[in-house]
Amino acid sequence: MITGVTSLGVLCYVLKHRPPLQPQTWVDRLLPARVRNLLPVMLKYDVGIDIGIDFAPWDSAVYSEFAKREASYRQHPTHLAIKPVARALRELRGAVDFEA
Secondary structure, three states, rough: OOOOOOOOEEEEEEEEEOOOOOOOHHHHHHHHHHHHHOOEEEEEEEEEOOOOOOOOOOOOOEEEEEEOOOOOHHHHHHHHHHHHHHHHHEEEEEEEEEEO
């Protein structure tokens, strides 16, 4: 268990663009500085590009840590503003939320 963390979230994306967007372009679009401090319950938010170790179809992942299990961030204006950006760039999305 991670101290102070009660739940974790992982989103995985297959990007629409082939070849995929440059990694930094995707990260810059999904990781504006204001998201890092989205809500007090969100302890960590990070975006990464697949480094190619596994043969999974995913191009990118978003990792989040939360102090509380409830998803109060889902209706936050910053989260709502990022959703259409991600939706426009992705072909496929997978998500897993789990308790720490």
